[in-house]
Amino acid sequence: MSTASSAPLFPPNHALGDAALLARLAALDAEVLTDSDDRAFYAQDIADAGVTPLAVFRPHSVAALAAGVGMATAQGLALFPRGGGMSYTAAYLPDRARSLVIDTAALTGITAINETDMFVTVECGCTWAMLDAALAPLGLRTPFWGPFSGWNATVGGSISQGTATFGTARVGTSGDTVLAFDVVAADGRMVRTGAGGQPGHQPFTRQYGPDLTGVFANDCGALGIKARITLPLEPRPAAVGGVSFLFGDFAALAAAMRAIARTGLASEAFAMDPAVTRQFAGGSGGFAQDFAALRAIGLAQGSALAGLWRMVQVARAGRAFLGREGFHLHAVAEADDAATLRRRLARIRRLCDFGAVELPSTVPTMVRAIPFAPLPILSPTGGRMLPLHGIAPWSAVAGLDAAMTALIARHADVCTAVQLTIGTSFFGVARSGLLYEPVLYWPDARLLSHERRTTTDLPRHPANPAAAALVKKIAAEMIEVFHAAGATHLQIGRVYPWARGRDAGAMALIAAIKVEIDPQGLINPGALGLP
């Protein structure tokens, strides 16, 4: 690791003004965006807007990233790294004008696919969809292989903040399986974690001495800018299938999800309460989107006849069953052959025996046919949405649900008055916990962030300050409920109370690492609750 006392790679030049610095950055293998619309757009996430930065720095190579970081911090500029910009916890929003947003969109290279030692190294801006497309022809994938937003979300952003979904019921969240990072420190030096940190060694395993890789996973970019990430590889499963069930209440749903989690049989297990299901029953994409999904389902079946048969089944089931009130559970299992898959699905069916009714498996089939479909970032009615979440240990899940249900009931009348609705989704996380995700939906004006990224023709709404204020109040209360239940969080950003009351020894260590990497506190200041 670099030391703060080493000779600076980029000595500060106090005579250099900001305009001259931007010109020097632009002379690297990089773009510098100074247009006011671009600066405003990159300072927004899905939920909020930060202070407009001086410019957006988009390096085209890891060398340019490292040089740009070193040059900018030498002149005292704060840096806010942004991947796909698909988060909603103010995780990369600038807090000052003398800053740069670092856009990693051009760092999409896949540096190594090592089929012998079974690892892949990607640049931080590679999306999960790009990675999957590169690995699929080789019959390979990574054990955690992306979020629903993976058509746009980057490997660097996802692993920096922690992400769930594909593979999560089996292997946990995005940081659990990462092998190594190459991280750019504030002075432009590279810090290399994992087994590849010695000359001529490969990053084929995470375990060799103290686990520095884990320190940088989920750091929200506060501990440096990830340039490259190494992930393990595994063979793609030959057979994939899903089952869906309808439960009468949350207690029965949670009992089934816990039973499935204990066996490790599912790769994904996710569920929705009646309010979320109602949002999707109408759907925003209509026939064209359904047809595209059906086509993908057909292509995913391996043979034309099998594909046709599956398309007919799914089309016949349609979306009608989504209108059935209750808690909908969808579980996906994988195996090396069809017979093993059938046995696994049969076991999952038996574990759902809590008075549940089996439904057509349309949702898991569609999700796996197009895992990285472009998803709207507005609600199906063109309104705003704000997801919150916590991962609770199974022992705390019933108490968490009771407290959250009471909180929502307490606000029911005021929510109705401002057209704010709340629905909750649930995801199994490996064997030990449930990701509980209430989503707030309300009609409101769009941010530039929504304007630029919404291509479908959704209704527009005027500003709704009463609802926006209520959203903030309810979100703050929900975060307290999660904290009281002992829940952990992905996407800590500037929203979740990771630092609050944390063990003093652990905090002192993290602070020391932060100072070592970023002595002036210029890399994503405020993220994780660190200065």
Ligand SMILES: Cc1cc2nc3c(=O)[nH]c(=O)nc-3n(C[C@H](O)[C@H](O)[C@H](O)COP(=O)(O)OP(=O)(O)OC[C@H]3O[C@@H](n4cnc5c(N)ncnc54)[C@H](O)[C@@H]3O)c2cc1C
């Ligand atoms: C429609 C939709 C669907 C979603 N689905 C899921 C889902 O299935 N599962 C889930 O967990 N989340 C989901 N999310 C939330 C979000 O998309 C994911 O967490 C995603 O992984 C974020 O990746 P990103 O590249 O957009 O990161 P960003 O939002 O760009 O950044 C996230 C954090 O990482 C930091 N960062 C980015 N790049 C770097 C870097 N190179 N080095 C250091 N720090 C960096 C940023 O500063 C920030 O703190 C969804 C969001 C939307 C809008």
